Amino acid sequence: MNFKVPRGTQDILPQDSWKWHKVEQIISDVCRAYRYSEIRTPIFEQTELFQRTVGDATDIVQKEMYTFEDRGKRSMTLRPEGTAPVVRSFVENKMHGIPDQPVKLYYVGPMFRYERQQAGRYRQFVQFGVEAIGSDNPMIDAEVIALALDVYRRAGLKDLKLVINSLGDRASRAKHREALVAHFEPRIEEFCSDCQTRLHQNPLRILDCKKDHEHPLMVTAPKLTDYLSDENAAYFEAVQNYLAALNISFEIDPNLVRGLDYYNHTAFEIMSTSEGFGAITTLCGGGRYDGMTEEIGGPNAPGIGFAMSIERLLLAMEAENVTFENDELLDVYVATLGEEAEKFGFVLTQQLRAANIHTDTDFLQRKMKGQMKTADRQQARFVIVIGETEVEQQVVQLKNMATGEQREVAVSEVVTTIQQLMK
Template sequence: MGFNIPRGTQDILPGESERWQYVEKIARETCHAYQYKEIRTPIFEHTELFSRGVGESTDIVQKEMYTFADKKGRSLTLRPEGTASAVRSFVENKLFANPVQPTKLYYIGPMFRYERPQTGRYRQFYQFGIEAIGSNDPAIDAEVIALAMSVYRKAGLSNLKLVINSLGDKESRTAHREALIRHFEPRIDEFCSDCQTRLRQNPLRILDCKKDRDHELLKTAPSILDH
């Protein structure tokens, strides 16, 4: 009987692993220069953390999480992303009490999503991420973007193009959400069952539906720029 690697995973063999180490070294050194410090969180957490933190209407929570019950029946999930765990740790360990704020964190590690494997997409993948928690200063957003671009450049990427988007403030998002509902509701029965559920939960998710991406209403949907 032979044993094969599970679908959607990969072996990082000698020769290739050194390349990973090179990129990880660049990421760590860049974070150090920007005064971000490493955090290492558990590979699995209570399922509710991701359901609430990532969003119950997202494909990640509804379709892609590796969730299981432990021997005492508690629902646990292999982490599909890093933000929820970092914020949980920030609150649980009272990092907000540190006199120096914002708290700047970075992480590098394996994440898990039950997706359809394809080139460049695996069910176990490695993610590098940063979190700046505890400041409303928009300069922090600029810093995060600058850090990411710095990592790309140090890794040898060229011809980079930075595109900045915004969903607006709370009032803008609310107005846009209501406009989307008015736009899709009269013909929502023409969309897949997922989109029909998303109409009230999170109509923005209809815009990136893979099944209905060619529907004419997607091409004429209200833009956030108009709200």
């Protein structure tokens, strides 16, 4: 029987995994600069957590979740997104009691959604996200957006567009909801079955429909920004002022609603404007989710965050012809000839590794020519050649592969010599 990787998933092979290490290092560096600390939550949670936070009417809950019953007859779900688990942990571990607020967290890990595979989208995908919980200051909204943009810019991306909107509070959305129902209901039969279901469940989601986004009623739909209270409008304007103060350009899109029910007030997306990136241009999305902590039994703690796909970040880099320098290449290859030299070289290999010098050697007892070809393929910076004579004299032949220079070095000085040459 031939086994293959499950549909909608991928193997990240060694020729690509080093790029992931680079991105993860950028994420770690940026988050450290912004004082966001890493949190790691379980890959599966109680199904009800996502039903209550993401929303029963969303595509994620209705169509895309991987849900199973465990041996205790409990309904569990592989996490489809990262915010709900982080907020659950915030509440469960009483992080609202930490003296320094807001609590600023980030995560990197696999998420799972049963959806159609397409470029940069998988059923198991890796998501980086941040959550700032405990502040309703519009300045933290601007900080979260700035952090996301910093990650992309440090990765080398330039063709980016920030789109923002305000979803207001519950009262504002209730008035807007009534206007949307009145707007779409007379011609709702012209829309897809999902939109017809959403009309009375959550009409705001109609604006997020991918099938009917070109319908004429979408263009003339009531704008949520027209229903914002004075307080909501002032908050949204403050967010814009902070972004402007940071010289972050943006566009306001009244139809930007995001695909999860927990968003309110600020919502945003970062898109790729690079040619050839694809029809789906969104790289990152996020927004404010005040009230979620109370929804799952915790105290009031307003929050804001975002999530970005690592796969789509790498795809955007490819579209812009951005490359990383691979610093995970081989430093030293130890080539040996003869049984004693092989044992001698193996010990030396371990000594070099202990000094944090990336080192490898031959395990197939190949001839010297074959070993040198391997060193060349692996782009080794240096090759150490050891034969019977070198073992007797306690020396090695050290070759610089870039210059072709070769010298004899005493075994006791090999580590320090290579360290100096690498500098």
